[in-house]
Structures are given as structure tokens and as C-alpha cells.
Amino acid sequence: MPWDRNQMAERAAQELEDGFYVNLGIGIPTLVANYIGENIDVTLQSENGMLGMGPFPYEDEIDPDLINAGKQTITELRRTSYFSSADSFAMIRGGHIDLAILGAMEVSEKGDLANWMIPGKLVKGMGGAMDLVAGVKRVVVVMDHTSKNGDPKLLHECSLPLTGKEVVDMVITNLGVFGIDRGKSMSLIELAPDVAVDEIKAKTQADFDVAL
Amino acid sequence: MKKIYPDAAAALDGLTFDGMTVMSGGFGLCGIPENLIVALRDSGVKNITAISNNAGVDDFGLGLLLQTRQIKKMISSYVGENKEFERQFLAGELELEFNPQGTLAERCRAGGAGIPGFYTRTGVGTMIAEGKEHKEFAGETYILETGLIANLSIVKAWKADEQGNLIYRKTARNFNPLMAMAGEVTVAEVEEIVPLGVLDPDCIQTPGIFVQRLILGEHEKRIEQRTIRERENA
Numbered sequence: 001m002p003w004d005r006n007q008m009a010e011r012a013a014q015e016l017e018d019g020f021y022v023n024l025g026i027g028i029p030t031l032v033a034n035y036i037g038e039n040i041d042v043t044l045q046s047e048n049g050m051l052g053m054g055p056f057p058y059e060d061e062i063d064p065d066l067i068n069a070g071k072q073t074i075t076e077l078r079r080t081s082y083f084s085s086a087d088s089f090a091m092i093r094g095g096h097i098d099l100a101i102l103g104a105m106e107v108s109e110k111g112d113l114a115n116w117m118i119p120g121k122l123v124k125g126m127g128g129a130m131d132l133v134a135g136v137k138r139v140v141v142v143m144d145h146t147s148k149n150g151d152p153k154l155l156h157e158c159s160l161p162l163t164g165k166e167v168v169d170m171v172i173t174n175l176g177v178f179g180i181d182r183g184k185s186m187s188l189i190e191l192a193p194d195v196a197v198d199e200i201k202a203k204t205q206a207d208f209d210v211a212l
Numbered sequence: 213m214k215k216i217y218p219d220a221a222a223a224l225d226g227l228t229f230d231g232m233t234v235m236s237g238g239f240g241l242c243g244i245p246e247n248l249i250v251a252l253r254d255s256g257v258k259n260i261t262a263i264s265n266n267a268g269v270d271d272f273g274l275g276l277l278l279q280t281r282q283i284k285k286m287i288s289s290y291v292g293e294n295k296e297f298e299r300q301f302l303a304g305e306l307e308l309e310f311n312p313q314g315t316l317a318e319r320c321r322a323g324g325a326g327i328p329g330f331y332t333r334t335g336v337g338t339m340i341a342e343g344k345e346h347k348e349f350a351g352e353t354y355i356l357e358t359g360l361i362a363n364l365s366i367v368k369a370w371k372a373d374e375q376g377n378l379i380y381r382k383t384a385r386n387f388n389p390l391m392a393m394a395g396e397v398t399v400a401e402v403e404e405i406v407p408l409g410v411l412d413p414d415c416i417q418t419p420g421i422f423v424q425r426l427i428l429g430e431h432e433k434r435i436e437q438r439t440i441r442e443r444e445n446a
Contacts, residue, residue, distance in 0.1 A: 047313065048239040049383050056441040064242065064433035065370075065384040071240040071293075072439040082382055084389045084417075085239070085265070086321040089314030093334060112337075122302070123310070124292030130340065131314030134333040165337025 002145075002174040003192045010035045011190075012101050012142050012172050016042050023047060023092070023132055025102035026070045028142045032101055043079060045097055047128040049088050052080035069128065092128070093135035100136040102129065104143045104171075106158040109186040109206035111168040113141065114160035126163060133164035145173035146203050154178070154186070154206040175200050178208060187211040215376045215426045216405060220251035223399045223425045227364050228257040231284075235320065235362040235391040236264040236274060240293070240436050243384030244273045247401045247429035248366040253277050259284040263362060265316060265387055267291045272434050281305070287360075289313035293436065312340060315357050317390055323359035324393025324422070331356055365395025368429070369418065372402040373409075376423030377416045385417065392422045401429035 003011065009031035016022060016032075018040040024030055033055075036042050044053040046068040053068060054075035061075060068074045091097055106114040113133055116126040133139050146152055154171065166183040177190035186208040188200060197210055217223035234252065238244030249268075252260075253276050260283045267286055268275035277283050278296050285307035291297050300306040311319065312334045322330050331354035335341050345356040367388040370381035378400055380388060392398045400423045 046383070048242070049386050056439045058443055059440050062435070062438065062440065063382065064435050065382040067240065067242045067383055067435075067437070069239075071242070071436040073435060073437065074439070076382070082380075082385055084385055085313065085317035085387045086390050089317050093314055093318075093332060122298055125288060125290035125310050126312055126340075127290040128313040130312035130338060131334045134336065135314075162338045 001192065001194050004174070006031060008142050008172055008174060011177065012140060013037070015099060015101070015140050015170065016040060017098070020098040021045055021051065021091075021096065023097055023100045023136065025100070025129070027103045029101040029103060030070070045088070045091065046074070047088050047092065047132070049083050049085055050076075050080065052077045054080070089128070089131050092131050095135055095137055097136045099138045099140065100132045101140045101142060102132065104141045104153070106153050106155055106160050107141055107143075107168050107171050108155050108158050109180075109208065110184065111166045111180040111182040112158050113139070113163045113168050114158040116163050117161050119161065129163050133167040138169050139167050140170045140172065141168050142172045145175045145200070152203055152205040154204045156206055175203065179211075185209065215420075215424065216374060217425050217427050220247040220401065220427055220429065221254065223427045224248065224251050224255055227397055227399070228252065228255045230257060231259045232257065232363040233261040233263065235360075235365040235394055236262060237365070237367040237386065237388035237391045238273065239265055239383065239386035241268065241273055241434050243368050243380070243386050243388055244268070245366040245368040245401050245429075246273070246431055247427065248399055249273060249276055252366065253280055253282065258282055261285045261287065263287045263320070263360060263391075265289050265313060267294045267297045269293050269436070270296050278306070285309065287311060287316070289316050317387060319357055319360040320387065320390040320394045323361040324390065325359075327359050329356050329358045360394060362391070362395050363397070365391040365398040367392045367398060367400050369400055369402045371404045371406060371411065372400060372423070372426050373406050373411050373420075375408060376400065376420035376426050377411055378402065378418035378423060379411060379415060380417055389418045392418045397424050398422055399425040399427070401427050403429065403431060
């Protein structure tokens with residue numbers, strides 16, 4: 001059975017290590033926070049200017065001065081610090097954030113990422129995505145294996161405008177997990193339960209080694 | 213020199229002109245200069261180039277200046293929350309320059325610091341890099357981005373003293389201190405103005421040299437995404 005959204009998030013949480021500073025994107029990546037292991041200590045960064053992001057507030061704790069990068073109300077923790085957008089992106093671009101977990105529209109076999117615009121449709125902007133993939137030490141993508149139409153999203157070359165070139169290290173889909181040696185090659189390293197390699201091959205355009 | 217003005221309109225008096233560039237602080241609706249945006253609208257100034265991470269929502273924040281067609285061009289990183297923006301952009305009535313958020317922040321910081329350009333990895337290999345100088349440092353490719361300055365910066369802080377020293381609150385800081393540095397004139401609105409000596413000098417986040425005018429504002433602080441969790445029954 002393919003993984004559902006929560007199971008994909010749970011798998012992505014296995015990439016977290018003790019002491020990591022981590023930036024989680026919007027969508028499934030946000031769910032990763034629910035699966036941080038009890039024995040590891042992880043600090044979440046929100047690129048609008050906060051380290052140590054806490055959970056959503058109770059109704060009587062809502063503070064309009066305290067939001068995350070998705071503009072949702074959140075809370076602070078005892079470890080929390082606040083800073084300007086320039087300091088926030090200094091952390092990101094300076095390579096101080098250990099891991100970013102992001103959604104994607106397309107990923108190429110060399111690690112190119114497209115997740116910010118579809119030509120002809122309304123463009124909302126890249127926000128901090130280009131900075132994150134250019135600066136964070138390790139980039140993990142979590143996405144469905146195919147589009148809603150069933151088209152492959154793991155491609156030889158991205159067809160959509162890029163967010164970053166040769167920037168992705170790992171892709172977790174509902175069917176399995178791929179490692180990427182940036183600029184070189186992609187390998188299938190894990191299967192979701194009862195998913196066969198042949199099914200993945202049929203639904204993937206990108207070339208990949210099987211290294212289960 | 214007295215920096216405190218009686219209200220937002222008085223604080224903008226003599227500073228606005230058609231075709232001007234305005235930086236406006238805030239992230240989403242958090243930490244935006246609500247009062248000064250309204251006063252800018254009421255000034256009637258036209259053909260503004262607005263530099264702001266976002267464009268507000270239809271009826272709040274910079275959305276108010278879009279409604280009245282006072283903005284000619286936006287320089288932003290994300291504008292997904294504003295339907296009027298969408299309509300004007302698709303109709304070709306509004307120019308738009310997308311900057312990666314970190315590039316936008318650094319362009320403001322650099323402009324305010326007298327740094328005309330800087331190199332960054334962000335955007336290399338994407339359409340953002342098209343037409344920009346590329347340069348290698350230690351085997352990595354970077355692109356040249358330029359510093360930004362504005363004729364006017366409007367920012368929101370939590371507290372100020374009479375010298376215009378500012379402190380911000382939580383994530384309402386965001387772009388405000390950077391834009392305060394990058395305005396030829398910077399006007400700040402705050403929730404409280406305290407006498408000199410009340411703010412701890414070690415905790416000043418924007419030194420008053422960056423703030424020329426100051427007002428006490430009234431803030432609605434509208435929330436875009438009200439997300440909560442439920443208390444478990446004890």
C-alpha cells in the first residue's frame with residue numbers, strides 16, 4: 001500500500017537528527033513536526049524570523065504578532081529567538097540550517113527542483129523557497145509520485161521553471177524513497193509497503209538505480 | 213529636532229510625490245504600518261513603486277493602495293493572498309518584480325548599508341538569474357544582486373523612545389528594521405512612545421538614526437490564518 005500524507009511525513013521525520021535546525025515547508029512537510037522522535041532535539045525555523053517554533057496556540061493564546069511563514073498563528077517555546085528577515089536568511093543562505101523539507105511539483109534525476117510557478121497560471125511568487133534550496137545543507141522533498149493526471153513528477157529534466165538547480169538530496173513519494181547524488185544520479189533506496197519496483201518504474205520518467 | 217508627529221498624515225506631509233519608491237515593512241499582515249499605509253492612500257500620491265514582501269489582502273495593508281490604483285509596480289517575494297492584485301496583474305495594469313525572499317531582505321539591508329551589490333547563490337540556474345552577472349567564488353557560481361533604497365520607508369515597531377530608537381515584538385519584526393535603514397526618509401509607527409531612558413540601550417533593535425519621523429498608531433493587527441488547537445479535557 002502506498003503511504004498516505006501522514007505516513008510520508010512520518011518517513012520524512014526519520015531524516016531528522018538530534019540537534020538539527022530544520023525548516024519545514026507548507027503542506028505535508030508541516031506534518032513532519034508531529035513525528036519528531038522523543039529522543040531527539042530539533043529546533044524548527046520559520047523564515048519570517050523565528051527559531052524554536054511551537055505548536056498552534058489555544059484560542060486564548062492567539063497573538064497577531066506571532067505567526068509562521070504560512071501566516072498561521074503559532075506559539076513560542078522557552079528556546080525561541082526572534083530576528084529580522086535578513087538575519088533569518090543569513091541563517092538559511094549561510095548554510096546554518098541543517099535540513100529543509102519541502103513540497104515540489106517536479107524533481108529531475110540530477111536534483112533540479114521546480115516548485116514555484118506554472119507558466120500561464122497565476123504566479124504567486126517563490127517566497128523563501130529559492131533561498132532555502134540554495135543555502136540549506138540538505139534538502140528533502142516530499143511529494144506525490146505522480147500528478148493528479150497520473151503524469152510522472154520525477155523527470156529527466158524539469159519542464160517547469162526551476163526553483164534551484166542540482167539542489168535536492170532526497171525525494172520521499174507515496175511509493176518510495178529516492179536518494180540523489182546532486183548533479184549525478186538518482187537511486188531508489190526504499191519502497192512503501194507492498195509497492196513493487198515495476199510499479200515505480202512505470203510511473204517514473206527519471207532514470208534511477210535500484211539500491212534497496 | 214523633534215521626531216514625533218501628531219498623526220500619520222502629518223508625518224507624511226511633504227514626503228510624497230508621484231512616481232516615488234516606497235518600502236513598506238511587514239510579513240503578510242504581521243508588523244505592517246497600518247496607519248501610514250492609510251495616510252499614503254489618502255495623500256493621493258500616484259505611480260508608486262512599492263517594495264514589500266507581500267501585497268496585503270484586498271481590503272487591508274497594501275491592498276488599499278491597489279484598490280485605488282496608486283501602485284504602478286510591486287517588488288515582492290509572494291503575493292498569493294490578494295485577489296485585486298491578481299486581477300490587475302493579469303490585466304497588465306500592474307508591473308511585478310519577484311525577488312526571492314532572502315534576496316529581497318538582503319537588497320534592503322545592503323541598500324541601507326551603502327552596499328550597491330552583493331553576490332548570492334540564491335536563484336542560480338533559474339529565471340531569476342537571467343541577465344545578471346555570474347561570478348565564481350571557490351568553485352561555486354553566484355549571481356550579482358543590487359542594493360535597494362527607497363524615497364520613503366514606512367515601518368511598524370512595538371515601542372519607540374523620543375529619539376526614534378525602536379524595538380519590535382516577536383515575528384512582527386521581519387522586514388521592518390531592514391527597510392528602516394534603506395529609506396531616504398523613514399517614518400515609523402509604534403504602539404507606545406516612551407520617554408528617553410526607558411528602553412534598555414542594549415535592547416534597541418533599530419537605532420534612532422534610521423528613523424526621521426515617528427507616530428503613535430492604532431493597530432487592528434488583523435490575522436490572516438487563525439490556527440488554533442483544542443484543549444484536551446482534563
